[in-house]
Amino acid sequence: MTTPLPRSEFAVTRDYVYLNHASAGVLPRSSVAAIDEFLLRHAEAGMLGTYPYDERMPEFRERIAGFIGARGTEIAIAPNTSAAANVVAAGIDWQPGDEVVLCDNEFPANAIPWVALRRRGVNVRLIQTARRRLTPDVLAEELTPRTRAVAVSWVSYADGYRHDLRALAGVAHECGAYFCVDAIQGLGVFPVDVADAGVDAFFAGGAKWMLSLHGIAVLYLGPRVRDRLALAMPGWRSLEDMWDFHNYEQPFSREAMRFEAGTPNLIGTLSLVSAIGLLERCGDALAAHVLALTDRLCDGLRSLGAQLATLRGDGISSGIVTFSIPGYDSMELGRALQDRKIVTTYRPSGIRVSPHGYNTATEIDVLLENLAQMTRAKLLA
Numbered sequence: 001m002t003t004p005l006p007r008s009e010f011a012v013t014r015d016y017v018y019l020n021h022a023s024a025g026v027l028p029r030s031s032v033a034a035i036d037e038f039l040l041r042h043a044e045a046g047m048l049g050t051y052p053y054d055e056r057m058p059e060f061r062e063r064i065a066g067f068i069g070a071r072g073t074e075i076a077i078a079p080n081t082s083a084a085a086n087v088v089a090a091g092i093d094w095q096p097g098d099e100v101v102l103c104d105n106e107f108p109a110n111a112i113p114w115v116a117l118r119r120r121g122v123n124v125r126l127i128q129t130a131r132r133r134l135t136p137d138v139l140a141e142e143l144t145p146r147t148r149a150v151a152v153s154w155v156s157y158a159d160g161y162r163h164d165l166r167a168l169a170g171v172a173h174e175c176g177a178y179f180c181v182d183a184i185q186g187l188g189v190f191p192v193d194v195a196d197a198g199v200d201a202f203f204a205g206g207a208k209w210m211l212s213l214h215g216i217a218v219l220y221l222g223p224r225v226r227d228r229l230a231l232a233m234p235g236w237r238s239l240e241d242m243w244d245f246h247n248y249e250q251p252f253s254r255e256a257m258r259f260e261a262g263t264p265n266l267i268g269t270l271s272l273v274s275a276i277g278l279l280e281r282c283g284d285a286l287a288a289h290v291l292a293l294t295d296r297l298c299d300g301l302r303s304l305g306a307q308l309a310t311l312r313g314d315g316i317s318s319g320i321v322t323f324s325i326p327g328y329d330s331m332e333l334g335r336a337l338q339d340r341k342i343v344t345t346y347r348p349s350g351i352r353v354s355p356h357g358y359n360t361a362t363e364i365d366v367l368l369e370n371l372a373q374m375t376r377a378k379l380l381a
Contacts, residue, residue, distance in 0.1 A: 004282035004289050005357035017342045017363045022157060022185055022320050022354035025211040031274040035213075038267055053266045060273045061257065064218055067276045068202065069193030074226065076219040076256040077264045081109040081184050084203035084219040085151075087259045088180055089113040091229030092148060096121030101142050101177075102151040105129045105158055109205075110182035114151050122148075129156075133311070136167040143175040150177050154186035158352075160294075160310045160320025162186065169198035178225050184208055187218075188279060189319050189356070190287045200225040206268070209319070209356065211275040216268030221256045235261025279357075286357045290319040293355045293364055297321050300368035304375065309350050324350040325375060336374055342367055 009028040012018045018026060027035075041049030062072035078084035089100075090113070100114050104126040115124050125142065132138050134152055143150075150172040155162045165181060172179040180201040183192070188209030194202045202220040206212030221229065231252055236242055238258040240251050252258045279286065298312055301323050309322040324330050334346020344367075345352040355364065 003358050003360060004285040005278065007358045007360075009278065010358050013358065015341060017359075017366055019353045019355050019359065019363065019367065020343045020345055021209050021356045022160075022352060023208070023345045024214075025188070025208050025356070027213070027271065028211055028275060028278050030278060031211070031271050034270055034274045035267060038270055050266060053270060054264075057257075057264060057266075057269070060269050063273050063276055065220075067280065068187070068218075068220060069195050070220050070222075073255040073257075074220055074222065076221065076259040077269055078203065078217040078219045078260070079215055079265065080217050081182060081203055081205040082113060084217050085110055085113040085180070085182065087219060087232070088149075088178075088201040088203075088221075088225070088229065089117060089151075090232040092178070092225075093228070093230065094120050094122050094148065097123065097146055099123045099125055099144060099147045100149045100151060101125050101127065101139070101147055103127045103129050103134055103153070103156075105156060106151070106153055106182070107157045107184075109184070110151055110153055114149075129161075133161055134163060134168065136164065136171045139168055139171045140174075143171070143177065145175070147172075147175050147177045149180055151180045151182070153182045153184075154190075154192075155318045155320060157185050157320070158309070158349075159322045160185075160318040160354075162190070162316050162318040164315060165192070165199060166197040169200075173198060173224075185320065186318065188275075189290050191284060194220050194222065206272045206275070210272060211278070211356075213268045213271040216265050216272050218272070219256065219259065221259075226256055227254065229259075231258060233261055234258070237262055237264075282357055289357055290355060291317055293359055293361065294319060294321050294353075296361055297353060297355075297364050297368070300364070301371075304368070304371055306371075319356070320352060320354045322350045322352045325371070328375060333371070333374060337367070337370060340370055342370060 007013050012026045061075040065072045065075045102114055118124055127134055152163055169179040178200040181199050183202055183204040187204045200222045205217040207214040237260055238252050240253050306323040306325045330346055330350050334351050
């Protein structure tokens with residue numbers, strides 16, 4: 001089967017049916033080669049080996065920006081999603097009584113930075129997603145004149161619900177609120193143009209669907225928010241001329257890179273840019289392929305009597321499917337799958353499956369066949 005991402009790039013396919021990109025992605029061989037070259041240059045020449053990569057940081061930011069429809073001056077490199085979210089949450093000029101709206105099923109990376117604002121008198125309002133999902137109509141009902149920011153995950157980590165960014169941004173802006181997006185479970189599969197979507201802040205770690213190293217994240221800051229954010233943690237690279245070392249009184253840079261503060265994670269950035277080169281070649285075929293795999297999975301799970309925790313449909317389906325099988329312990333099933341070298345995320349609430357662009361329909365069928373064997377074996381026992 002032809003896949004948008006070439007299977008030859010992924011060593012993991014030799015030993016595993018790897019369906020766990022919502023937890024951690026895998027490095028392509030081309031990224032490993034680029035990283036190996038960086039390490040060799042570092043080992044053999046120290047600063048002479050690494051400085052050329054530092055000089056390329058503006059180029060790297062441009063590459064990242066191009067992948068999401070932004071400009072390089074709007075991009076900052078962050079160590080992780082939480083750090084990027086904190087740049088925004090800590091930088092807004094909150095006043096007591098201001099509000100931020102988010103869902104009650106956010107991963108902590110996009111919850112704790114906002115919930116912590118309660119110490120500053122901010123009213124953090126949580127939408128109860130078990131009752132209703134965050135649609136534009138629901139958001140319009142929740143907003144008040146005191147709402148300053150709306151924070152949402154593009155794709156929910158727990159059940160894969162994909163939010164309509166453009167529509168939600170429009171509603172938030174009508175109220176004068178910033179629209180902030182944790183994109184970690186969508187970026188790398190679904191195309192996005194952050195400027196066209198009206199997103200104000202967009203952040204995502206690279207270690208999942210972006211197939212990059214841990215400890216690297218992207219932060220986009222749009223024109224509505226970038227110049228209005230306070231720089232809570234400045235550093236030497238925040239300055240207008242970072243090479244004028246002893247001019248401590250100089251102004252900060254107007255570019256988003258001022259939020260990087262110190263020396264960037266060069267090797268992490270290299271892994272991210274290398275993976276972007278691979279992902280860009282797929283075009284729209286990547287999202288279509290992943291959705292086809294998860295549709296196939298859902299059809300097979302229903303035939304097994306599984307209960308899907310994931311809502312499916314036009315515009316809301318994603319690369320994540322979470323399910324349970326009545327009468328069976330999800331932890332036991334997940335461990336049994338892993339023993340058979342089928343890698344998923346398993347929790348008491350269910351098993352989460354998340355294929356990428358190099359996975360095949362055959363691998364989905366292998367997962368389904370093994371689940372069928374396990375359930376039949378227990379029934380026979």
